[in-house]
Amino acid sequence: MNTANPAVWVQRIGAEAIELVGRLGHATVFLLKSIGHFPSLLRRPSLLTRQIYSVGVLTVSITVVAGAFVGMVLGFQGYYTLIDFSAESSLGLLVALSLTRELGPVLSALLYTGRAGSALTAEIGLMKTTEQLAALEMMAVNPIRRVISPRLLAGIIAVPLLCAMFTLVGILGGYFASVIQLGVDSGVYWSSIADGVDLRLDIMNGMIKSVVFGILVTWIAVFEGYDSYPSAEGISRATTRTVVTASLAILGSDYILTALMFRS
Amino acid sequence: MSEQHQSVVAIEAVDFHFGQKKIYTNVTIQIPSHGVSVIMGPSGCGKSTLLNLISGRYKPDRGKVRVLGCEVNTLRENDLFQLRRRMGMMFQSSALLTDLSVFENVAFPLRENTDLPEPLIRNLVLMKLEQVGLRGAQDHSPSELSGGMARRVALARATAMDPDLLLFDEPFTGLDPISLGIITKLVREITDALRTTSIVVTHDVEEGLSIADHVFLLGRGTLLASGTPQELLDSNQPEVRQFLHGLPDGPVPFHYPANDYRGQILEHS
Structure with a gap:
């Protein structure tokens, strides 16, 4: 093929665009079908609780540890910046706002992607490779209802809870660095948070972000697994795509949500 | 027409392609009800594809696939x-659900598709496991089973709903001689005990012919021959003789199509 010919490049870009749009449409139909089966989970709550344990509870430890370290780093960095302006009394507020608005939702979703999202893709991809999904179909069991829906809903529930844990532990980490290590007054630290953090503007918006991230990451993870080529290499590629696409989706959607939420 | 002589599966003038590859051209197969029908043919001729067409996992480009009276x-x-509630399928890879025990795997279709009380499900599962000789392994996980045992559990699961149609995808592949003998015997016995129809896709000639009531030989994207095992063994058709007797060369050539050998060798000399 003549790669110097502009027509070839236009043709190639067009083909890629058509494929991308087709895949996006396929993924959207897949998401809607999965959501359509949510009511059936009310009759089988054990399917959901098992997945909440798998994607949520097992991600708690890394979320808590990461949250503590991020909070401590924020405490240190904030202190050395604010002290130049004698504004260390605002340190608690700086830590809390950074965590509730941005770092909590974004970093907990990124951690969830690495820990649970990749595992979801690999698990579903392996089920496809070993014909378990085909076996479900042959047993008159819809694999989207039995395998995908519980995992998707579990992710949507788990990510905001992980975000809340990350943020709370981060504020405690900030307290440890600011108050215990650097000597900021404890009362000042907490009162600046109580006075400055707004329930709707900061906490609710942070939670809305994490719900959106939970939907995006889990959707990408289960779709990539379900759509993977049934081979070892196919699963490997799908898992990589999940981590890369979900991470970029988190950061891109965070920009859009931030622009919409905090414009005023 | 009596039920005995009706086709349980009727594939009528089917064309099918997979990606760029043409698999079937104008294939027509009538599989009679009751008994074991064996689909044979060389690797890659589309035997497993036939099962996917019958089970509705693939749709033909042209033609009709009628199964148990439904198109x-x-x-x-x-x-x-x-319709699939009336079918059971045993996969080559066994396809057991790895997060469930042997008992739960066999119970799975009953739990998902019926409202039977738990004591009845328990008894049915134990009966199915006893039939394949693995009642003692009911608490094992699939990872603890040998290939032959996993195949037997898959067979018990496929028969859990007492289906009207049983599909077997390469049931004899990769088994040791004892497991091979067990699976061969079980396929025949279970088909007779349930008075059902079994379609066995295999390239193992000896085992396939030993349990078959009807044999269908596929190749070159079409149905090459069909009949009773003896009719095929007596056939003088070159494709049939080559496959059943394992001849290395014949209508299916030893060499994959290629350029001129001499020309390619001398090309860079």
Whole structure:
């Protein structure tokens, strides 16, 4: 093929665009079908609780540890910046706002992607490779209802809870660095948070972000697994795509949500 | 026409391609009800594809696939799932659900598709496991089973709903001689005990012919021959003779199509 010919490049870009749009449409139909089966989970709550344990509870430890370290780093960095302006009394507020608005939702979703999202893709991809999904179909069991829906809903529930844990532990980490290590007054630290953090503007918006991230990451993870080529290499590629696409989706959607939420 | 002589599966003038590759051209197969029908043919000739067409997992490009009185390729998703409740399928890889025990794997279709009380499900599962000789392994996980045992559990699961149609995808592949003998015997015995129809896809000639009531030989994207095992063994058709006697060269050539050998060797000399 003549790669110097502009027509070839236009043709190639067009083909890629058509494929991308087709895949996006396929993924959207897949998401809607999965959501359509949510009511059936009310009759089988054990399917959901098992997945909440798998994607949520097992991600708690890394979320808590990461949250503590991020909070401590924020405490240190904030202190050395604010002290130049004698504004260390605002340190608690700086830590809390950074965590509730941005770092909590974004970093907990990124951690969830690495820990649970990749595992979801690999698990579903392996089920496809070993014909378990085909076996479900042959047993008159819809694999989207039995395998995908519980995992998707579990992710949507788990990510905001992980975000809340990350943020709370981060504020405690900030307290440890600011108050215990650097000597900021404890009362000042907490009162600046109580006075400055707004329930709707900061906490609710942070939670809305994490719900959106939970939907995006889990959707990408289960779709990539379900759509993977049934081979070892196919699963490997799908898992990589999940981590890369979900991470970029988190950061891109965070920009859009931030622009919409905090414009005023 | 009596039920005995009706076709349980009728594939009529089917064309099918997979990606760029043409698999079937104008294939017509009538599989009679009751007994074991064995589909044979060389690797890659589309034997497993036939099972996927019968089960409605693939749709033909042209033609009709009629199974248990339903035209599979026109069914809606819910109707297709209803039809599949009357089928059981054993996969080559066994396809056991790895997060469930042997007992739960066999109980799975009963739990998902019926409202039977738990004590009845328990008894049915134990009966199915006893039939394949693995009642003692009911608490094992699939990872603890040998290949032959996993195949037997898959067989018990496929028969859990007492289906009207049993599909077997390469049931004899990769088994040791004892497991091979067990699976061969079980396929025949279970088909007779349930008075059902079994379609066995295999390239193992000896085992396939030993349990078959009817044999269908596929190749070159079409049905090459069909009949009783003895009729095929007596056939003088070159394709049939080559496959059944394992001849390395014949209508299916030893060499994959290629350029001129001499020319390619001398090309860079």
